[in-house]
Amino acid sequence: MLILQKEIECLNREKDIQSKLISELESSLELHKFKSDTLQKELSEAKSAIAPVKNIASTNTYSQVLQKNVKNEKNVESSVLLVKSADRNNRDDVLQVLSKTIIPSRLNICISGTKKIKEGVAVYCKGDDDVAKLKNAVNGQLNGRLTANELKKYNPRLLVKNVNFSDDIKDDKMLIENIVGLNDMDDHADLKVITKIERTRQIVLEVSPDLRKKLLTRGYVWLGWRKCPIVDHLRITQCFRCCKFGHIAKQCKSSTSACIKCSRDHMANQCEVASDQVKCINCVSYGSKSKSHVQVNHAANDSHCPAYINYVRNLKNRINFD
Ligand SMILES: [Zn+2]
Ligand SMILES: [Zn+2]
Ligand SMILES: [Zn+2]
Structure with a gap:
């Protein structure tokens, strides 16, 4: 009887030890689970932070972009003449002065649009020949009032x-x-x-x-x-913060950030928008600036993005390939 009782005590102690061990194992499992969750989260955050870099890098295979026939893409609408007021103190409405004197149809110049710039106006023409004609006309007929110059082109x-x-x-x-x-x-x-x-x-x-x-x-x-x-x-840059082209996040001056997928003010890894709800922030402004219908239902790092294609085309137009 005594021996049996002792054995029972012994077994009970062992049971206690076992259950302690089990609870220890359970809590350690929980800790590991927690750790693994955190790591998983960190990993997915890091991945989504890297994703845009990868995508942008793949859209920016400059050689591919440029290997398309450069000349074919030229002269679409980016042949531009900068017209400025000759008198720095008198910055009247340059466009008004210009349009009163120069009549495009008489000179046979096709103009796709104008844009106000710091000291005057940028006139976008159909091609370089039209730019040359307009430049001659401005410098001839409005000499002393306005000056006209082509956009400075860079070496390739x-x-x-x-x-x-x-x-x-x-x-x-x-x-x-x-x-x-x-x-x-x-x-x-x-x-x-x-x-x-x-x-x-x-x-x-x-x-x-x-x-x-x-x-x-x-x-x-x-x-x-x-x-x-x-x-x-070609040096193509896109900001991770605001998604715009022409600068990097370090130089970003935008007051808000823009999600690369949906344009809203949050990081891409916090984006919960459905794939059919994506919206490209650059194409929204490109559409309203160019007053034309531009597809916006793609991410801002899509290689088929119209704003991106336009940016690359303008970049190429600033380079002297001839
Ligand atoms: Zn930016
Ligand atoms: Zn988003
Ligand atoms: Zn776009």
Whole structure:
């Protein structure tokens, strides 16, 4: 009897220990679950923060964008003449002065629209020929009152890929000497190094229009220990905060942020909008500015976004490819 009683006591103690162990295990399981939930949440937040970067990067394969025939896309409506008041102190309504004297139909100029700028007006023409005609007319007939100039065009940029940053091309001077020496170029006057990106093994060069043609026709440059592919390069930027083009979040001056999916003022990872409710903030303003019907039911980082296509087209129009 006594032995049995002791055995029962012993078993009871063991039961206590077991149940304690079980409850400990349970609480540890809960803790792990909690931790895993938090990690899952953090992971999905990080993922959605990265997602726009990836998407934008994929829409920004500049070489692809530019490899479409650049000339075909030119002259759509972005050939522009800047007309300003000649007298800085007298900034009358430039457009009024202009439209009283210049009659487009007489000069056979097609104008797609005008936009007020700081010191005057930007006149968008059908093509570069129309810009030249209008410029002559303004400078001839309104000499002294208004001045007209084309938008300043930049030299094109090229991306050199798969670069081996060996010691012989460490600084810009060596790099230029190397490119000029190895690639049948007369001098380095029309060649400038913009950036060297060692992480992605790329170099961005600024070149003259003629040199661009020559290098692109060949498709590569001899550089250090490699034969490196060379393609057109456009710097396309989109802000993660407000989704607009032309700047990055660090430089953003917008008072509110805009969700890349639905345009509202929250982060994309907090967006709960259904996929058929997406709305592109850039196309909303592009539609109202251009007074035309623009599809807005896509995310602001969609590669088919009309505002994005327009931005790239305008960017290309500011580059001197000829
Ligand atoms: Zn911004
Ligand atoms: Zn949203
Ligand atoms: Zn859009």
